[in-house]
Amino acid sequence: MRVNALYRDDFYLSTCEAVVTAVHDDGGIELNQTCFYATSGGQPGDTGQLERADGTKIALGQTKHGAGKDVIIHVPLENEPRPEVGETLVLHVDWPRRYRLMRMHTACHLLSVICSYPITGAAVGEEESRVDFDMSETIDKDEVTAKLMELVGQNHPVYQQWITDDELAANPDIVKSKNVRPPVGLGRVSLVCIGENSSIDSQPCGGTHVSETQEVGQIHIAKIEKKGKENRRFRIRFGTPGEEARQRGDHND
Structure with a gap:
């Protein structure tokens, strides 16, 4: 059954009622x-709880797509109670986790602005994200961090617009990813826009994002790895390099 995916229109919606x-x-x-x-485009699916009428909770370990993007399956942890078809539940997203993923995913978009190379892979995580670029140039991670934080500090608006599948097909150059195509087949595709009138960036993406760049917070490029002759992997982490070093117990004696 085709599901009404409410998060596609409201990234900040963390609870709702639904019928099994x-x-x-x-x-x-x-x-x-x-x-x-639901897991897609390098962003993990949400976890959280489904609350029954008697107050008991069904803990979810993951959310994923079914046979198509119009099917979303909520997967409970082991030994959780099973609801009945027709039962009404109250959904509770693990919001702190989702919000960190939203901040990270937005940071990945900002990185793609600074490094304007084709994207060959990406994965969004709670503590670290990675973006792979088709590039052979050497680039300084501290310089990239400074440019990232400049975009964060300028507090550009982040919002979405919708285009049709046909409009996307007529404008294939707006897709930055080299290997992964935006989800189509639902009749419309979400464009994630950064800056007034998309002045900073605009690209198709079905993930969730914060509403302004300042919400991303302090981030830095922890490492740039060479993955083949023409592939570089950028690892994004929260905090500053100094904080990371202190957490590892590094000392400058």
């Missing part, structure tokens, strides 16, 4: 609507 439409043999739960993001 199917329960799979392996325990996976389908709902008529959801605020839980």
Whole structure:
């Protein structure tokens, strides 16, 4: 059954009511609507809880797509209770985790502004994200960090616009990713825009993001790795390099 994915229109929605439409043999739960993001485009799916009418909770270990992008399956942890089809549940996203992923995903977009090379891979994480670029040039990680923090500090608005699948097909150059294509087949594609009138960036993306760059907070490029002759992997982490060194117990004697 096609689900109404509420997060596509409101990244900050962390709770809603929904009706169970199917329960799979392996325990996976389908709902008529959801605020839980399903794993896609390098961003992990949401975790959290489904609350039943009697107050008991069903803890979720992951959220994923089914056979297509119009199917979202909420996967409980082991030995959790199974709801009944037709039962109404209250959904609670693990918000601190989701918000960190939103901040990180937005940081990845900012990095793609500074490094204007084709993207060959990406993965968004709570503590660290990575973006791979098709590039052979040597670049200084501290310089990239400074440029990232400049964009963060300028507090540009981050918002989404919608285009049709046909409009995307007619403008393929707006896609920065070299290997992963934006999700199509739902009739519309989300453009994540940064800056007034997309002055900083605009690219198709189905992930979740913060509403202004300042929310990203302090980030830095922890490492740039050479992955092949023409591939560089950038690792983004929260905090400053100095904080990271202190956490590792490094000392400058």
